[in-house]
Amino acid sequence: MRYFVLSLTLVSVVLTTGCPKSLVKTRPPYNFNHTDALTPRINEYLANAQNAFDCSARGFRYQVNYAAGGKITCLDGLGGPASANPAGADEAKRIRNEMLEDAVGAIDGLYGQFTDDLNNGHSTTNFVADVVDLGTSAAIGITNGERALQVMGIALTAFRGSRKSFELNYFKEQSTPILIAKMDDNRSKQYAIILRNEDKPISNYGIKAAVKDAVDYFNAGTLVRAFSELSKSTAQQADASEKKVLKLRGVDDSQLFTTPEAVVDAINLIGVFKSHYSDKVLNSTDAAIKAKARGELLAVYTEITTGAKKDDFKPVLDEVRKNAALKAVMDKLDAGIPEQPSPAAPIAVTNAEIRDVIFKIYLTARSQKKDDLTVTLKDIFVDKATS
């Protein structure tokens, strides 16, 4: 049995407690958190994910026992009473992709902290040393009862020799921005691979390969990888020769970007307004700024719902109203609310709620490919929002 060694060991899993002890067919627990008990928990999480994946892929349902660390019992007649799941392949794909996204999210969080430390000039040598130490100490066997599942062993072989002084010295000779940029580039490439693979059926992309991709994603954001890439002689020239054009198959016209140029411009102008109406502005301590933004948003909403194009917007508004929370806000707005509530009075509709409704109207129009309404909405913003 190969051992499961993860550079993901900086990620840990805290299993949810307080839930019913046994639930049928829920997802494996995945509540990532930062604790000291790193490796066992990440391995436990991934082992559970793999059990659930395997069970679903074979067309059975499974149970999750939260009280026992999220242990999976496959209802295949061996681990528990047989319970077929006709949609097992879809469930397995969901588990696989969810595991990937959980891992990516956790890794992103750690990477953000790491680059912040780098930018702030904190010590980095510990990070490199940590990677190596974890790589050598994190090996843990997955022993699981019902089926002899093995989580793919992923060695950090490439990293074990990395605490060599020349590499640390090499780092010191590099500017931090260049190293971070290289790591960013490495990570984006690997993430693109993950996104592509997530589209694949489980027959072509199993959970072992997915775990490997997650590990590669973590490794892509390490200094060690940045060292190795940057230390290539004539790195730029080497890079140039490696640049390739993708070869794609199975593409359909739904993937083509067909939005006309004028609508693209309208969309990007609306994006400027979206950025402007940030929480910082809407909740500004400057009452005048806040009131101005509120007045503009109310004017935009009023023009959408009662202006010259109100009939065109109606199908979009009806769709937005299917969301109960947004409907409640819209009902209040439609009933008429004070332009600016007094400081003492409870706020019937917050500035952020008005903004959220407006931009949901916009997104709904876009999802319905309503190019004309998009341009109209841009015109309304330009007309009513003078900030």
Next chain:
Amino acid sequence: MQPILHRATLTLGELQSECLAVENGSQGVFAKLVHLQAADLEVPVNSQNKFNEGRYVEIGDNDPIQELKFIPVEDPNDIPTQISDQLQDKFLLIFDELLYVQDNQQRVLGFGRTS
């Protein structure tokens, strides 16, 4: 989000604008560009087989939109300087790839900044 294919005939500015439009919700969700690369289709779509494949991830409705800046690479020796210069403005490298720009292959650095 499924990948978005942008036309190979666009100028670099037009391509950047389209990518920003996707980020700004052209597909019905707000998104973030994570990768862009020239792509040849084995089977043409709309009689075209050259595109730029953009990879995006959906973001929350109130998350800030990433600003984009695409810079053509004329001399690879300038890349470290370009990256370093952009980092001074808090633009992080998103991709370093070949793209189709006005139907020609062009190496491009793509940067993003999220305030």
